[in-house]
Structures are given as C-alpha cells and as structure tokens.
Amino acid sequence: MRGVFCESGTIRLLRDLPEPIPTADEVVLRVRCAGICDTDLQLAQGYMGFRGILGHEFVGQNDAGIRFTAEINNACQVCPTCQSGRPQHCPHRTVLGILNHEGAMADWVTVPQRNLHAIPDSLDDRTAVFIEPLAAAFRITEQVAIGPEVRIAVLGDGKLGTLCAWVARAFGARPSLIGKHPEKLALAGDGIETHLASETDSLARHFDIVVDSTGSNTGLPAALKLVRPCGTVILKTTVAADYTINLAPIVIDEVCVLGSRCGPFPKAIAALAKGQIDVRPLIGAEFNLDDAEDAFRAASTKGARKVLLHAMH
Amino acid sequence: MRGVFCESGTIRLLRDLPEPIPTADEVVLRVRCAGICDTDLQLAQGYMGFRGILGHEFVGQNDAGIRFTAEINNACQVCPTCQSGRPQHCPHRTVLGILNHEGAMADWVTVPQRNLHAIPDSLDDRTAVFIEPLAAAFRITEQVAIGPEVRIAVLGDGKLGTLCAWVARAFGARPSLIGKHPEKLALAGDGIETHLASETDSLARHFDIVVDSTGSNTGLPAALKLVRPCGTVILKTTVAADYTINLAPIVIDEVCVLGSRCGPFPKAIAALAKGQIDVRPLIGAEFNLDDAEDAFRAASTKGARKVLLHAMH
Numbered sequence: 001m002r003g004v005f006c007e008s009g010t011i012r013l014l015r016d017l018p019e020p021i022p023t024a025d026e027v028v029l030r031v032r033c034a035g036i037c038d039t040d041l042q043l044a045q046g047y048m049g050f051r052g053i054l055g056h057e058f059v060g061q062n063d064a065g066i067r068f069t070a071e072i073n074n075a076c077q078v079c080p081t082c083q084s085g086r087p088q089h090c091p092h093r094t095v096l097g098i099l100n101h102e103g104a105m106a107d108w109v110t111v112p113q114r115n116l117h118a119i120p121d122s123l124d125d126r127t128a129v130f131i132e133p134l135a136a137a138f139r140i141t142e143q144v145a146i147g148p149e150v151r152i153a154v155l156g157d158g159k160l161g162t163l164c165a166w167v168a169r170a171f172g173a174r175p176s177l178i179g180k181h182p183e184k185l186a187l188a189g190d191g192i193e194t195h196l197a198s199e200t201d202s203l204a205r206h207f208d209i210v211v212d213s214t215g216s217n218t219g220l221p222a223a224l225k226l227v228r229p230c231g232t233v234i235l236k237t238t239v240a241a242d243y244t245i246n247l248a249p250i251v252i253d254e255v256c257v258l259g260s261r262c263g264p265f266p267k268a269i270a271a272l273a274k275g276q277i278d279v280r281p282l283i284g285a286e287f288n289l290d291d292a293e294d295a296f297r298a299a300s301t302k303g304a305r306k307v308l309l310h311a312m313h
Numbered sequence: 314m315r316g317v318f319c320e321s322g323t324i325r326l327l328r329d330l331p332e333p334i335p336t337a338d339e340v341v342l343r344v345r346c347a348g349i350c351d352t353d354l355q356l357a358q359g360y361m362g363f364r365g366i367l368g369h370e371f372v373g374q375n376d377a378g379i380r381f382t383a384e385i386n387n388a389c390q391v392c393p394t395c396q397s398g399r400p401q402h403c404p405h406r407t408v409l410g411i412l413n414h415e416g417a418m419a420d421w422v423t424v425p426q427r428n429l430h431a432i433p434d435s436l437d438d439r440t441a442v443f444i445e446p447l448a449a450a451f452r453i454t455e456q457v458a459i460g461p462e463v464r465i466a467v468l469g470d471g472k473l474g475t476l477c478a479w480v481a482r483a484f485g486a487r488p489s490l491i492g493k494h495p496e497k498l499a500l501a502g503d504g505i506e507t508h509l510a511s512e513t514d515s516l517a518r519h520f521d522i523v524v525d526s527t528g529s530n531t532g533l534p535a536a537l538k539l540v541r542p543c544g545t546v547i548l549k550t551t552v553a554a555d556y557t558i559n560l561a562p563i564v565i566d567e568v569c570v571l572g573s574r575c576g577p578f579p580k581a582i583a584a585l586a587k588g589q590i591d592v593r594p595l596i597g598a599e600f601n602l603d604d605a606e607d608a609f610r611a612a613s614t615k616g617a618r619k620v621l622l623h624a625m626h
Contacts, residue, residue, distance in 0.1 A: 081542060089542030089566060091518070143567075205404070220560065229394060229402030238561040245558070247533065248551040251572040253402060254456075259564040 002311075003053040003106035004292045009046035011054065013292045020102050022110040029060030029068060031311040033125040034105045034289075036299040037133065038158065038215055038237070043098065044296065047240045055105030055309075056097040057132040059125045067119040069131050070111035071265055072096040088262055105292060105309055117265045120273045126286070129308060130163070130279040131268045136236070137163040138271070139263030144209055144232055146171040153177075153207045153226055155197070156214035157184040159282050159306050160236060164211050165192050166277045176203070178226075181303050187281045200226065211236050211260075217243045220257070229253040234260050282306045288313070315624075316366040316419035317605045322359035324367065326605045333415050335423040342373030342381060344624040346438040347418045347602075349612040350446065351471065351528055351550070352411065357609065360553045361412065368416030368622075369409040370445040372438045373424075380432040382444050383424035384578055385409040401575055418605060418622055430578045433586045439599070442621060443476070443592040444581045449549070450476035451584070452576030457522055457545055459484040466490075466520045466539055468510070469527035470497040472595050472619050473549060477524050478505050479590045489516070491539075494616050500594045513539065524549050524573075530556045533570070542566040547573050595619045601626070 003017040022028050035057035043050045056072045074094045075087035082090050096111065097103020119128045137160065146152060150173050154165045157179025168175040169191045176193045178200055179185050185194035195203070203226055210227045212219035215237040223233040233255055250257060271277045284305025287295035292309055299307040316330040335341050348370035356363045369385045387407045388400035395403050409424065410416020432441045450473065459465060463486050467478045470492025481488040482504045489506045491513055492498050498507035508516070516539055523540045525532035528550040536546040546568055563570060584590045597618025600608035605622055612620040 086542055229399055235560065235564045238564045239559075240561065242557050242559050244555050246552075246555050247548065248553065249572075250570065251548045251551045251574060254572045254574055256572075257563065257570040259562075259567040259569075261564060261567055 001107035002289055003102070004055065004289075004296075004309075005052070006044055006054050007051045009044070011044045011293070011296055013290070017053070017106065019108050020110045025112050025114070026110040027062065027113050027116065028108055028110050029062060031104050031106055031109050032059045032061055032067065033129050033311065034058040034309045035129045035133070036295060036307045036309065038160070039098065041296070041300055042240055048099065050098060052097070053102040053104075053106050054097045055103030055109070056095070057129050058104035058109065059119060059128045060104065060109055067125075067128070068116045069119060069128060069265070070096065070117065071115040071262070072098065072132065073262060074101060074112050074115065105289065107289070107311055117269060120269065123269075123272055125310075126283060126308060127272055127279055130282070130306070131265055131272065133160055134163050134167070134268035134272065134277065134279065135263035135265045136160065136261065137167040137263065138267045139260050140164060140211060140234055140236070141167060141171055141267075142264065143234065143258055143260060146173050146209070148172040148174075150209060151207045152209040152211070153203070154211045154213060155179075155219055155223055155226075156212065156237070157181050158213065158215065161211070161213035162188060162282060163277075163279070164213055164236060167271075170271060170276050176207070184303060184305075189281075197222065205229070207231060209234065213237050215239065217241060221245060224249045224253075224255065227253070227255055230255070232256040232258055234258050236260050283308060286310060314420035315602055316415070317368065317602075317609075317622075318365070319357055319367050320364045322357070324357045324606070324609055326603070330366070330419065332421050333423045338425050338427070339423040340375065340426050340429065341421055341423050342375060344417050344419055344422050345372045345374055345380065346442050346624065347371040347622045348442045348446070349608060349620045349622065351473070354609070354613055355553055356411065363411060365410070366415040366417075366419050367410045368418030368422070369411055370442050371417035371422065372432060372441045373417065373422060380438075380441070381429045382432060382441060382578070383409065383428040383430065384575070385411065385428075385445065386575060387414060387425050387428065418602065420602075420624055430582060433582065436582075436585055438623075439596060439621060440585055440592055443595070443619070444578055444585065446473055447476050447480070447581035447585065447590065447592065448576035448578045449473065449574065450480040450576065451580045452573050453477060453524060453547055453549070454480060454484055454580075455577065456547065456571055456573060459486050459522070461485040461487075463522060464520045465522040465524070466516070467524045467526060468492075468532055468536055468539070469525065469550070470494050471526065471528065474524070474526035475501060475595060476590075476592070477526055477549060480584075483584060483589050489520070497616060497618075502594075510535065518542070520544060522547065526550050528552065530554060534558060537562045537566075537568065540566070540568055543568070545569045545571055547571050549573050596621060599623060
C-alpha cells in the first residue's frame, strides 16, 4: 500500500508498504483523508526519532463504508496510570503516527476499537479531519474555566491557535488572538480581537489566561508578559529545542503554567456538527496521497494553512 | 542608627544611617531580631539591584514594648490589582528590604500599620522570626489541596524546603524531603521520608505534588522527573540566573507548574503557637547586629542553617 514514511529526518511516499495487521483490540480502516499537522513537520525533521508512517488527524471508513476518526493514544488499560483515570498518559502507550504506531497517511490504518468515534453524516471529510486538533483545543476547557468574564488571549495565529480562539469564543469569551501574520489573523472572524504580536505592549498583565500555541521558544516569555499575576499560561504546543528563560517571573507573579495536550473528541464533534465552529477557512491546500511529498512541501511553507491529503480517488 | 546596607553587590554594617521616617500609614518599630534568608544572600550579590537596608524576617516592638512582625508587601491599595484582591501583586508595591523599602536588619524599621501581626507571648523572638518564611511555606496550602492521600515531595533540604515539608506534615501528608545533605535531612524528624537526591530514580513520576525549593536551576528538571502526569510542580524559590530547559515534558505530561511566593501570616503564627511546628532545629547561629558581616559570612557557608541577628543588647 501507499504511505508517507518518516525516517531519519526525511519523509518519502512509499508505494510498497505492507498493509498494517491489527492487534486483537484493533480494527482496520480504509483511510479517506488525513491532515498534516505541525507535529508531523517536526517529526519529519527528526523530533522524537519516529520511524514509520505519519498521520494522526484522519477520516477512515470500515468495510460497511461507515466513517470514523480515532483518538490517538493507545493505552495499555491496566497500569496504575490507566487505572487512575489518565490513559492518555499511560507510560506504555503508543501514539498514532507519533510513537511506536503506524499512522494514517496511508491507504490503511489500524486503531483500537475503543478509540473510534463515528462521524456524523453532516460533516464532510474536509471538516471531520479537524476533529483531532479541535479536540486538542477543547482540552483547555477541561483545565480552566472559560466564560464571558474571562480575559483570554491566544498567542500564535497558526491553525491550533485559531482553533483555540474559536473554542474560547464558543464558550462565551471574547478572546484576543495575537500573531505575526495579518492574513492569518483575518481568518479569526467576528467576536475575536486580533493583535499583531509587535503591538501588545498595552496588553501587558491584562489577561487571566494566555494560551501559547506559537510552537516557538518566544511563546512562553511573551505569555508571561501578557498574563496577570496569579493568572494561567497554557502551553499548547511543544518546542523540540531547549529553552533559555528566566523563570523568576513565574514565582514572583505566582503564575500557573499548565501543559495541555489531547482533548475530548465528542465535544469537538458536537461543536462541528452544530455549526458552532466552521473550520473550513483554515484549509490551505488539498492533495492526493500520491502527491504527499508536494503536500509536505506546501505545509512547510511559512504561513501555510492546513494541508489535506485525500487517499481515495 | 546601625543597619546592614546592601549596595552594588556588597553588604556592610553601617553605624551612621538615618533613622527611617514613617509615611502616613506606617509605624516605627524597634527591631529586636532579624533572620538572614537566602533571598538576602542573593540581594547581597546584586539580585534585583537592591540598594538599601536588608531584612524582611524580623521581630520588632513598639513604644509600649508589644512585639510585632509584619507582612513584607506594601501595596498601594487602590490600583486594579489591589482592588481585585491581589495586593501582594500590586505593581506599585514596595517590599520590605527587597524592593524600594528599607528592611529590618537595623535598629529601627518602618512598616504599614495594616501589615502588622502581634506575636503571642508564648513565642520567643528566635521562633517568631520564622513567621515570614513559615507563612511562605503555608502559601502552598492555599494553592493546592494537601492531605493524607496526597503524595508530596519537597526538593531541597534548606530552610524553606524543611518548612514546606513540616507544613505538609501538619496537613496530614507524609511528605518526602529530597536533598543533598544527610545532616540537614536528619532535621526533618518523624513523619517525613528523607531521600538523597542521587537516590530518587525509583521515585520517578511518583508524586502528585513536587515542591521545588532548591533555589537552583537543577530543581525544575528534577521535579519534572518526579511528578506524575497531570501533577503539580510548585516553584517556591526564585533562581536569579537564566535557565536552559526543555519544556516539552510539561506539555506532554500536562503538568501544572505553579509559582508560589508569600503566604498567610496568621496560619504560620497559629501553627507555631500551637506547637504544631517547631522551627528551632533550623537555627544555625546567632549574632549581634554589630557582627552582621560575620553573620552574613556564616549564612553564606554551604549547608548553613538559619542565621539570626539580635539588634537589642
């Protein structure tokens, strides 16, 4: 089968990969569509040393043609971490297309049955492929209270940042989206105040919550300037490289710096199905899986929006 | 009057300092006793560029001989931060012996009337001088829930670390105190498990809460190894220098890193008065204010316990 294979910091479309064999608790899905995420771009540059097929944002279908997506953490279900209700943090987990499990940028993918989420008919593939990143944005709402009275800023006008701003808006807040690209900030739409990162001096210490989704080591220092004392900075993106930073402001201002990763699929599916969030403005380009290498080049372009791969003709 | 004067990264005992003049809302206290804190040692090395009299842990008395200590943050009371209930974070504040306000290592000190806390007769000066650092340790209990079921570790066997471990014990936990000095770990006493920092591999990801009171840039990376996924790391000490650190584990493990600074004086006074916490084992040496420069040398010795300055003969 075809698959986007990541190895030693390069990616190639291979055409003779073996079809994946499901474990006892897995099902096989025919992949319809997959999205390229910034994590994929980092993995393609050697992050985490991943070797295998990339892809963790996807829509697939079973033999009956029913469409599904799937949560990406495959937990052991039996260790103390799983038993204590945190299977997403299972130390023995594999992660679809990220850690010890082949991903979905291929003709076929295997996922645990329990990770499946059916996709409502009202959502086309192009929208449904955003369920995973939108769920990650919804994770914030499980960690902090967001509402009309909460002053929240999102740093980074990339895809995840925009999704986080939309989630905050859906919870009644009037978020500020802060970024470097006027054309990307313009996608945010009504109910979101946009600011260029270079023009935020007047917002110092203004926000109860600042979400860092810059994917850059400039994000945390900028967030610490914007958050109020005793406020919360949510780290929504990983930075593979080491940081050099003075952490004294965290102590002096008693800030809470909170890591945030994967989130609730059902909330993302419901928000998309209700039309509460329309992700389509975030789509930048669409390719056939045959042209995956071109697609990765497009996704790597500075300022690129979401690039989709369609696996079925 | 006498005073321990900090300037350009040096400290000297001066004998001809002017007596401080109280502002409209301040009172003058005759200083009885002051403690040397690690923050004082950092200030003496140039941290925050402080120029003036050091000292923020103290016992003083008024004209009637009644003993008091005082909270160290002098807030403006009128700005939005003060009005929102966070006067400790007032951007216009002065801080006793730390920021734009003369401290208490002197014959006289001025403090705002509203910052005063009377000292119960049952507490001698040597115990009462610990009220400020013990309050800082109690701050943790305002930020996270601590109890018998909570696995908590304190990193750093210095004075503040030991106080934090004692506070956790007072709240019913059985804390682990992790440090590098067997003789300091031995001060912790019953109900506290002590570990050498070099022997904690088996404790990886074990703790719900890890308090970093190492005052070192090795503290946070060590804490991130010990805390469980979705656990909390409390940064209890500032590190003046820049850090180089990989923050990805905070995101991947969804850890909460929480700054923690000054705390509730009444809780500290009550715990000392009830005999719930006995701070006296932490006292290393006592000097007269006349010998303050010797006292600072003693406090700077590696592994030194609390050094006290007595200002009255």
